[in-house]
Each structure stands twice: as C-alpha cells, then as structure tokens.
Amino acid sequence: MAEVTVPKEHEVAHHFDDLEQEFESHRLGMWLFIASEIMMFGALLVGGLLLLYKFPAAFAEGRAHLDWRLGTLNTFFLLTSGLTMALAAWHAQRSEQDKVRRNLLLSLAFATGFLIVKYFEYSAKFHHGLLPGNAFSGHGFTDPNAHVFFGFYFVATGLHVLHVLIGMGLMVWCLFVSRKVKFTRAYYTPVEQSGLYWALIDLVWIFLFPLLYLVA
Amino acid sequence: MSAHAENINYFKASKGFMSWLVTVDHKRIGLMYLASILLFFITGGVYAGLFRLELWGPLPGFISPDTYNHLFTMHGVIMVFLVVVPGIPGALGNFLLPLQLGAKDLAFPKLNITSLYLYWIGAVIALFSLTQGRADSGWTFYAPYSLSQNPAVLWMLVAAFILGFSSILTGLNFIVTIHKMRAPGMTWFRMPLFVWALYATGIMQVFATPVLGITLLLLLMENFFRIGIFDPALGGDPLLMQHFFWFYSHPAVYIIVVPAFGVVSELIATFSRKDIFGYKFIAFSSVAITIIGFLVWGHHMFVSGQSEVADTIFSFLTFFTAVPSAIKVFNWTTTLYQGSIKLTTPMLYALQFLFNFTIGGLTGIVLGILSVDIHLHDTYFVVSHFHYVAMGSTMIAFIGGIYYWWPKMTGRMFNETWGRLAAVLVFLGFNLTFFAQLIMGSQGSPRRYYNYLTEFQIYHQISTAGIVVLALGLFMALFNLLISLKNGAIAPQNPWGARTLEWTHAETPPVLYNFTETPVVTQGPYEYPTEKV
Ligand SMILES: [Cu+2]
Numbered sequence A: 001m002a003e004v005t006v007p008k009e010h011e012v013a014h015h016f017d018d019l020e021q022e023f024e025s026h027r028l029g030m031w032l033f034i035a036s037e038i039m040m041f042g043a044l045l046v047g048g049l050l051l052l053y054k055f056p057a058a059f060a061e062g063r064a065h066l067d068w069r070l071g072t073l074n075t076f077f078l079l080t081s082g083l084t085m086a087l088a089a090w091h092a093q094r095s096e097q098d099k100v101r102r103n104l105l106l107s108l109a110f111a112t113g114f115l116i117v118k119y120f121e122y123s124a125k126f127h128h129g130l131l132p133g134n135a136f137s138g139h140g141f142t143d144p145n146a147h148v149f150f151g152f153y154f155v156a157t158g159l160h161v162l163h164v165l166i167g168m169g170l171m172v173w174c175l176f177v178s179r180k181v182k183f184t185r186a187y188y189t190p191v192e193q194s195g196l197y198w199a200l201i202d203l204v205w206i207f208l209f210p211l212l213y214l215v216a
Numbered sequence B: 001m002s003a004h005a006e007n008i009n010y011f012k013a014s015k016g017f018m019s020w021l022v023t024v025d026h027k028r029i030g031l032m033y034l035a036s037i038l039l040f041f042i043t044g045g046v047y048a049g050l051f052r053l054e055l056w057g058p059l060p061g062f063i064s065p066d067t068y069n070h071l072f073t074m075h076g077v078i079m080v081f082l083v084v085v086p087g088i089p090g091a092l093g094n095f096l097l098p099l100q101l102g103a104k105d106l107a108f109p110k111l112n113i114t115s116l117y118l119y120w121i122g123a124v125i126a127l128f129s130l131t132q133g134r135a136d137s138g139w140t141f142y143a144p145y146s147l148s149q150n151p152a153v154l155w156m157l158v159a160a161f162i163l164g165f166s167s168i169l170t171g172l173n174f175i176v177t178i179h180k181m182r183a184p185g186m187t188w189f190r191m192p193l194f195v196w197a198l199y200a201t202g203i204m205q206v207f208a209t210p211v212l213g214i215t216l217l218l219l220l221m222e223n224f225f226r227i228g229i230f231d232p233a234l235g236g237d238p239l240l241m242q243h244f245f246w247f248y249s250h251p252a253v254y255i256i257v258v259p260a261f262g263v264v265s266e267l268i269a270t271f272s273r274k275d276i277f278g279y280k281f282i283a284f285s286s287v288a289i290t291i292i293g294f295l296v297w298g299h300h301m302f303v304s305g306q307s308e309v310a311d312t313i314f315s316f317l318t319f320f321t322a323v324p325s326a327i328k329v330f331n332w333t334t335t336l337y338q339g340s341i342k343l344t345t346p347m348l349y350a351l352q353f354l355f356n357f358t359i360g361g362l363t364g365i366v367l368g369i370l371s372v373d374i375h376l377h378d379t380y381f382v383v384s385h386f387h388y389v390a391m392g393s394t395m396i397a398f399i400g401g402i403y404y405w406w407p408k409m410t411g412r413m414f415n416e417t418w419g420r421l422a423a424v425l426v427f428l429g430f431n432l433t434f435f436a437q438l439i440m441g442s443q444g445s446p447r448r449y450y451n452y453l454t455e456f457q458i459y460h461q462i463s464t465a466g467i468v469v470l471a472l473g474l475f476m477a478l479f480n481l482l483i484s485l486k487n488g489a490i491a492p493q494n495p496w497g498a499r500t501l502e503w504t505h506a507e508t509p510p511v512l513y514n515f516t517e518t519p520v521v522t523q524g525p526y527e528y529p530t531e532k533v
Helices: A019-054 A056-063 A068-093 A097-127 A146-180 A189-214 B017-021 B026-054 B065-084 B087-101 B109-132 B151-180 B193-225 B238-272 B279-293 B308-336 B345-368 B370-376 B380-410 B416-442 B454-487
Strands: none
Touching (some): A019 A056, A019 A146, A019 A189, A019 B151, A019 B238, A056 A146, A097 A146, A097 A189, A146 A189, A146 B193, B026 B065, B026 B087, B026 B109, B026 B380, B026 B454, B065 B151, B065 B380, B087 B109, B087 B151, B087 B193, B087 B238, B087 B380, B109 B151, B151 B193, B193 B238, B193 B279, B238 B279, B238 B380, B279 B308, B345 B380, B345 B416, B380 B416
16 A cells, blocks of 8 residues: 555643653553453463362373474464564664564564464364363373363463454554554654563463473 | 633533543543442342341241342342442542542543443443343352353353453553652652552552453353363362452452542541641551452451461461551541541541441451351351441442532532431441341351341341431432532532642632643642641
8 A cells, every 4th residue: 555644743642741751651551451461361370280280190191282393383473573573662763664564564474373373273172172171072081181171271372362363453553553653762652562562472472381382 | 622621610511411421531430430330339229128128037028039149149249340349449539530639631531431331331231141040149159159051140250350351441540640640749648548549449450350350251161161170070179269259359358448448538637627647657558458458368268178277377467457457547536636527428427437447347357367257257247247348438438428529529519417417327227237237147147048047037127127227328318419419509619628639729610621720739638727726
C-alpha cells in the first residue's frame, strides 16, 4: 500500500500535563499488568509443579510424547521475536519508522512460526488421543494418571498461545499506528508497551518449556 | 460541547443518556458504579431476607432445602463480587481519587469505563445464570462440589472471572494515578488517608485477583475437559483449589475493608476538626496489612487436612494482622479525644464503624487460634465475624462516605434528622442480627444448615427481627438521599469545613475537569487553623 498519510506528532491526552507524564503512566500501567499476569501464570505453574510432584511417572510418560526439538525450535522463535521487538522499540526512539516496521514484521513472522509448530504438535496429540481427562485414549501408557499430564499441558500451553495471539494483535496495532503517528524519543509508547507484553510471553515460555519438555 | 465545557459542572457538561454511557469522566463513572452497586446491595439483601424468614422456625417453612442453598449462594456471590469488593473503590474511589490528588482524571479514563462495562457484563452473566438452573455451591465454589457440571455454577464462575478482571483494571488505574497524577506540592505524606487506603487496595487487587482468575479458569476447565487438577476422582487435589481460592480471598477481605479504613479516616478527621492522630501510622498500617494479608490464607483451612506445621505458621501470622488493625483503631480513637466532635449523619456511621470493626477484628483473632477454631469452624460465629467486617465495617463506612460526599457529588444537602434516625436504626438492626449469630455460633450452631435444634430458635428469631430493623434503616437512609435530590438545599462548596482538595478547591458539584485551575498544595490534608477551641 502506498503511503498516503504523513505520520503526525502524537498529541498528549487531555488529562495529562505533558508527554513525559503520559509516557511514564503508561509504562507503570503495563508493568503492573505484567505483574498481575505473572501472578496468574505463577499460580498455574505452582499447580503444575504440584502435579509433577504427585505424579512423577505420569509426567515422565507424558513427556516422552513431546518432542523437545520442536520445543527448542519454538523457544528459538520466541526469543528471536523478543529481540526484534526490542529492536523495534530501539528504532522507534530514533524515529526510524521504516526500521520499526521491518522489525515488527519480523516479530510477526517468528510468532507465526511458533504457532505453526504448535499446530503440528497439537494435531499429533489429537491424532494419538493424547487428550485431557475422559477424552484420553493414548496407547502404551502404564500410569493410570497419564491423562493428568496432558490436561495440564493443554491448559498451560493453551493459555500461553492465547497470549501469543494477543501479542500478535498488538504488533499489528503498532504497524497501524506507525502509519499515522511519528514515533519520537518522547513518544514510542505503543511499541515499547507491546514489546514489554511480548517479553512476558517469552518469560512464561521460559518456565513452561523445561517443566513440560525437559524436567525428568 | 461548547468551548468552555471544561468549566461547567460535570452534570451539565454534556447531556443525554448516551453521554453517560460513553463518558470517560471519572465522576460520572463513579456515580454509575454507585447506582449499580446499590441496586445489587438491595438484591443481595432481598436474598438474605428470604432465607432469614425461612430460618424463623427450625422446620421446613415456605422454602425448600434446595432453594435455601440457592438463596444463600446468590446472597454470597452478589454481596461479595458485586457489592463489597467493587463497592468503595468503584463508587467513592472513582469519584474522589483524582479530586483528592488535584488531578483532572484517572491516569487511564478509557480503561476506567472498560472496568465499569466489565462489571456490568459480569453482573448480567451472574443474573443470566438464574435462567440456567440454581447455583448452590456457596460463594466459595469449593471443589469437588463445584465440579458437578451444574450450568448455573458454571455461569457464576464465568461471571466471577470477568468481575475479577474489572477489579484488576480498577486497582491498576488507581496505583498509576497515585504515582503519576498528583498535583504540584501533593507529596506522599500530604495525600489524604483515603488515597493511601486505595493505594494499598490497588496492590491487592493487582496481585491477588489474578490468582482467583486462574482458579476460576481451572475450575471451568475441570468441569468441561476433566483435566484432573482439582477433582480427586481424576487424581486432582481439592486442597490445591482451597489454597488458590484463599490466596485471593483472604487479601480480598482487605480489598473489602481497607477502603473503609480510608473513608473512616476522612470522616473522623473532618468531624473532630483535628489533624488525624498518627497519620503515618495509619498510612503505613494499610500497607502493612496488605503485605501480611498475603501470608495468612491458610487460616481458612485449619480443618481441611493441612499439615500441623502449616497450621501453626498461619495461626501465628494471623495474630500479626491484628497489630496494624489495632494501630488504626487506637489512632482514630485518639483523634476523637479532645476534638470538637460534630455528630452529623456521616459521623454516626464512622462511630458505628469503630464499634463494629472492633468486634469484627477481635472475633477474627479468636478464629485464628488453632484450638478454638476447631470448634468454631463452619459455625454462625464465622458468619457473624465476617459480617461484622463486610457489612458492619465496610458497608457502614461506605454509607457514611456516601452521606459525607453526597453534597459534593450531587450539589444537594440531605435532611440531617432523618439521616441520623436511619443511622441509629441501622446500628440497632445490624447488631441485633449479627450479635445473636455470634452467640449461637459460639454454642456450636453450624452455618449454612437448613434445619436447626429448637434451642437455637430464639437466636434465629432475634436475628430475623434484626434484619427487619436493618432493612428499615437502610431504606430510610436511601430515601432520605433520593428525596434530597429534589428537595434538598443547594450545597455550598465546603459544608463540613473539611481540608482536603475536593472540598477546598473544587466547586460543588465539580466542573468537568475537576478544577478551574490546577491546585498547588502547600499543607497536609487535615491541617485546621489553630484557633483555641
Ligand atoms: Cu482470612
């Protein structure tokens, strides 16, 4: 699409005194939101660890059906997209709109890669009946509680994927904003905020990945 | 909007029903919260009235046992999630926080209206659950009973999840506002104590509520997909659900009561016409309660089969929570000493609060004692303790706050005589209702039972009679306010002679962006001119 509108300077909202106050408010708000999310995922992880402690055999058997290589690939995708999001924010501060956009698109591409891998992982589980609770029909399991592992697997990764989708939505939003508003050192809030949120998604994965794929 | 809309009072700045629905003005949002919360307070009260009537006699009366379970569940869910948790922050906090800080609005006005809409959506879903069967799990949603795939319970879980979101966003908004939106000269120790209370509350909303969120989500997943985390039949652990639930719900008690501390601090300072005694102690004790409040959840689980070590630690820490609470009560009482006390309607509520909260707090210590709790657990003693805090302290302070700020919010004065009479009725009705429950609980009468031994009948009858007096007082208080909208005298800018910014610098009612000129703060919130009294 040809560029028809020239990006304008951002205007401070009516209730703020200046850009600085607005920027710092948004930053603090996002940190608090992330803290809140960490509490939520933290509780979920505590639940997961408790299940691991109660059913070590079920977790061992379940893990044997996850491919750590795919998990590692996804870890790579997420961490790299974290880097490109940070670069996007870095360029936004320098008003390099084109480089911001390029890095946003790269992040989107890596995030899509993550989802594609996830799609293949999920469909393999569905195919083999490796599902939660009563839907579980996996073969060759000796532990009667093997379904518990997959219950936790789907809830934890499902919630994480939901966050990935929201994070991708934020990237698309930043792309739109970058066409209308000129980022400056004083105003690059959307990119910085989305980058922070994406860092949370990375962080959660850093904990989920070993718990599900690696710990024996 | 005209060119000078920002200097017109917020009622007149724009007109029509839609202008309220799309508003981002914290004052209008506060009023809409207030109306919604009062509506649900009445609804929750009607549920309570119905089952208290049933409990007039021990044998089955006009309500079946199943309906009884349904009624107390609805009462609990509505009163907790739709009234006392969002209550003071949503209504008074929204209206007052920017005014008391000297700001134009909250940091995130659009997020603020989003919180209100989430509240409404949650409320509608809670009501919708009535068409899907009868929720009967109690407000605590304990597993495995809440895993029986009762559709009404499932909808309730969804409602509570959304209401939790609303609460998180409100808390987040308040914290950022307090950090970043203070007027020039408004240092941390010049902030009114109500602001400190909202700050402590915000921290709990942001950090505790997400744990409730994941708990409710996991309960839903367990119901739909049988994931096996809480259901013992699938290998899950129902105790884990209780740990998660109380990790939120103990701090939630402070989400409920800490804002009330803030309101009462304002009322006592204003109507004693004195600087509050021990300002920093009161401010920091709110924060201290927040921190300790995160570490005591296990005191709800002394009889759930938790380890004895855990029991002992939780019991010990529970005693600690009494310290900041007691600090506050002593400081308020000392403030009253030698003050020039005016027994206005709001002050009558503040004094009731002191009385009720002392009982509510002390009975909490009693319940924190391990050996005693074994006997009192799941009796009316617990019900009474909780109501002395949630109703006797929080709602009483809330009503006192509504009366106190009513002139600022609406521009009208209420009738003092009727206001005081209603306050006295509320005090008598409340204490009749719940002191009777305290006694029968201490004698071992279990809570949530449909039937009871005839020896407890007298207490049940006192309790039911009390709720009639209480309802009379509450409706009198409400109608007194509503009538003032039409007949009340026009309120002056500062009818109480208070010293905080919303009275000294904002018009009555305030203009659209609160102040015609940004106030510059040069003194503390309760510094009265030092003439000899
Ligand atoms: Cu508690």
